[in-house]
Amino acid sequence: MTDQMLREAEALLYREALLLDEGSYDAWLDLFTPDTEFWMPAWRNESEQTSDPDSELSLIYYQGRSNLEDRVRRVRSGLSIASKVRLRVMHAISNVLVTAQTPDSASISSCFTVHLVDVRAGRTHTFFGRYEHELVRTDRGWRISRKVIRLLNDVVPTLLDFYSI
Secondary structure, three states: OOOOOHHHHHHHHHHHHHHHOOOHHHHHHHEEEEEEEEEEEEEEOOEEOOOOOOEEEEEEEEEEEEHHHHHHHHHHHOOOHHHHHOEEEEEEEEEEEEEEEEOEEEEEEEEEEEEEEOOOOOOEEEEEEEEEEEEEEEEEEEEEEEEEEEEEEOOOOOOOOOOHH
């Protein structure tokens, strides 16, 4: 694993976090490949998460960037009651580690916390867990081909959407 790959991975993850915090969803979507998978598994029991989004419960699952684009359109349209007043969010990424690498792909593990304010409900909350990113090199730089969000505190007292986790 090279230091250069680690720096590039950190830069991409930090950029993704900032774009979500700012609500810059077009630029955020541009970080993903067309065939991307965006998945947050549910907990099967106290120690195991679900492992198959096609046959088991997921908290969030989008297959392909077009499905993410549809969700962004719905959030922007005002038709999503859950997103009527967008949460104020701040993503913090840490412990970034390159776990596997080839010249054109990399597996990245990191920790996250997302602090949010739900203005409607007058509440604050923090989600935390681990991210697993699969990156591929494209002619436009590194892009995310898969993102798995392993939410460790899965009690959800407020809204949960792509931008708040």
